[in-house]
Amino acid sequence: MQLRLAIVQTNPVFGEVELNVRSALNLMRSTPADLYVLPELFNTGYNFIDGVEVSRLAESTSGPTFQSVAEFARDQACHVVYGFAESAGRIYNSAALVGPGGFMGLYRKVHLFDREHLFFTPGDLGFRVFNLPFGNVGLMICFDWIYPEAARTLALKGAHLIVHPSNLVLPYCPDAMVTRCVENRVFAATADRVGREDRGGVDLRFIGKSEIVSPRGEILGRLGADEVGILVMGLDLHEADFKKLTGYNDLLVDRRPEQYSA
Amino acid sequence: MQLRLAIVQTNPVFGEVELNVRSALNLMRSTPADLYVLPELFNTGYNFIDGVEVSRLAESTSGPTFQSVAEFARDQACHVVYGFAESAGRIYNSAALVGPGGFMGLYRKVHLFDREHLFFTPGDLGFRVFNLPFGNVGLMICFDWIYPEAARTLALKGAHLIVHPSNLVLPYCPDAMVTRCVENRVFAATADRVGREDRGGVDLRFIGKSEIVSPRGEILGRLGADEVGILVMGLDLHEADFKKLTGYNDLLVDRRPEQYSA
Numbered sequence: 001m002q003l004r005l006a007i008v009q010t011n012p013v014f015g016e017v018e019l020n021v022r023s024a025l026n027l028m029r030s031t032p033a034d035l036y037v038l039p040e041l042f043n044t045g046y047n048f049i050d051g052v053e054v055s056r057l058a059e060s061t062s063g064p065t066f067q068s069v070a071e072f073a074r075d076q077a078c079h080v081v082y083g084f085a086e087s088a089g090r091i092y093n094s095a096a097l098v099g100p101g102g103f104m105g106l107y108r109k110v111h112l113f114d115r116e117h118l119f120f121t122p123g124d125l126g127f128r129v130f131n132l133p134f135g136n137v138g139l140m141i142c143f144d145w146i147y148p149e150a151a152r153t154l155a156l157k158g159a160h161l162i163v164h165p166s167n168l169v170l171p172y173c174p175d176a177m178v179t180r181c182v183e184n185r186v187f188a189a190t191a192d193r194v195g196r197e198d199r200g201g202v203d204l205r206f207i208g209k210s211e212i213v214s215p216r217g218e219i220l221g222r223l224g225a226d227e228v229g230i231l232v233m234g235l236d237l238h239e240a241d242f243k244k245l246t247g248y249n250d251l252l253v254d255r256r257p258e259q260y261s262a
Numbered sequence: 263m264q265l266r267l268a269i270v271q272t273n274p275v276f277g278e279v280e281l282n283v284r285s286a287l288n289l290m291r292s293t294p295a296d297l298y299v300l301p302e303l304f305n306t307g308y309n310f311i312d313g314v315e316v317s318r319l320a321e322s323t324s325g326p327t328f329q330s331v332a333e334f335a336r337d338q339a340c341h342v343v344y345g346f347a348e349s350a351g352r353i354y355n356s357a358a359l360v361g362p363g364g365f366m367g368l369y370r371k372v373h374l375f376d377r378e379h380l381f382f383t384p385g386d387l388g389f390r391v392f393n394l395p396f397g398n399v400g401l402m403i404c405f406d407w408i409y410p411e412a413a414r415t416l417a418l419k420g421a422h423l424i425v426h427p428s429n430l431v432l433p434y435c436p437d438a439m440v441t442r443c444v445e446n447r448v449f450a451a452t453a454d455r456v457g458r459e460d461r462g463g464v465d466l467r468f469i470g471k472s473e474i475v476s477p478r479g480e481i482l483g484r485l486g487a488d489e490v491g492i493l494v495m496g497l498d499l500h501e502a503d504f505k506k507l508t509g510y511n512d513l514l515v516d517r518r519p520e521q522y523s524a
Contacts, residue, residue: 110518111516111518113510114508114510116510117510118510123521124521126521126522127521127522146513147445147517148414149410149414149517149519149522150522152410153523172440172441172444175437175440175441176444178434178438182408182438183438247376248374248376248379249405251408257411259386259415260388260411260412260414
């Protein structure tokens with residue numbers, strides 16, 4: 001089954017959850033797709049000043065952001081992955097997967113970046129893959145890109161596509177995701193944000209460049225550094241089943257863990 | 263201690279071991295350095311037709327190629343890493359480290375590429391790091407680049423510099439090594455070959471682009487796709503000691519292996 005995959009590049013206004021959710025869903029409504037990927041913390045913005053602020057903006061997996069996204073997914077008969085600050089006793093930097101029937105799964109960011117350590121508890125659910133009608137989708141968030149173990153774990157669990165909500169500030173990730181795809185022969189969809197958040201003396205600029213990359217490392221589409229927008233592509237995720245780089249090389253089978261002991 | 267690191271990009275004539283060794287050493291003699299990196303199988307060429315041919319061209323770690331390189335290393339008071347077909351009961355695609363005092367260590371290619379599976383036994387020594395006067399040097403060969411576990415294992419064992427003799431035919435490696443350096447905050451030196459070997463119905467073209475990359479992913483120098491040549495750079499390998507990407511992120515310490523179980 002062909003997947004129409006959409007990555008949504010946003011520029012949220014910090015703290016304006018209702019506005020941010022509405023803007024994103026309007027953009028998505030204009031562009032039919034089977035799976036939409038939204039950025040990390042797409043509803044709140046990123047640059048929290050303190051824990052009080054995070055607590056105020058965090059939501060449960062059945063909060064108002066979920067309700068709006070779930071309504072969209074039901075109406076459009078689609079799937080959506082979105083990043084949000086998850087309130088669950090502790091607060092996590094999470095991504096939820098929502099389908100036409102509602103909540104389907106959760107990933108909690110394992111590798112926190114910079115000041116996120118002040119606001120979030122590191123993820124405790126491992127890296128998870130969900131079997132969807134169009135293929136197997138694995139979740140990771142933003143800075144997880146720098147740990148090859150993240151994408152590798154998802155590939156070993158059978159992911160065809162790595163869905164990757166992000167708020168990138170370092171320049172490396174868009175090119176590094178090409179390596180992640182080549183080394184695992186998977187698709188990847190990075191949904192990043194654009195814009196700037198200068199709050200509490202911390203000035204952050206986000207690099208955009210949301211992209212979809214193929215198992216052969218082709219950048220199938222990449223958005224700009226500054227634009228809000230949406231990119232949709234038709235993909236056959238089962239291309240990622242073919243791990244044979246040559247007649248003698250099966251990429252994942254040929255791993256030699258016994259040689260990797262440090 | 264500042265390291266003068268040289269990568270040597272060659273175009274060996276298949277089977278002409280004496281000529282190939284002499285050409286490479288002449289090039290090296292013209293350019294003083296502390297550590298020279300030669301390509302994979304630099305003395306024999308790459309595109310073997312059958313096992314008989316490999317057996318004929320393979321050498322022990324004290325064979326004629328070693329003798330010539332060791333003489334050079336003694337005379338120039340330098341270190342050299344070179345790739346060769348190693349005869350040791352079985353035949354390995356190996357790299358030897360030679361210093362002013364002679365043989366210092368060996369790596370046997372763990373991840374064989376394509377028809378190499380017909381000619382070589384997969385490496386059985388793991389990934390090894392050698393403590394040299396200018397820093398810790400880890401060895402991997404060519405296709406090992408596609409397995410993030412290779413560079414990661416070397417980084418976890420303390421490598422400042424990954425030395426990477428290669429005979430690249432796929433296009434991905436030069437950019438992928440940038441990711442390897444960024445994700446491990448290490449230097450890397452890939453010594454590739456150029457030219458074409460059309461033998462026994464198998465036509466291979468080598469991509470050149472030998473390069474030195476910094477722990478911040480900067481391509482400090484990259485040779486062309488067709489030229490024979492040598493690139494020398496002055497490096498302080500201890501830059502690779504600093505794994506703190508931010509005040510809250512220590513790249514290797516922050517790995518979370520318990521979250522990576524597949």
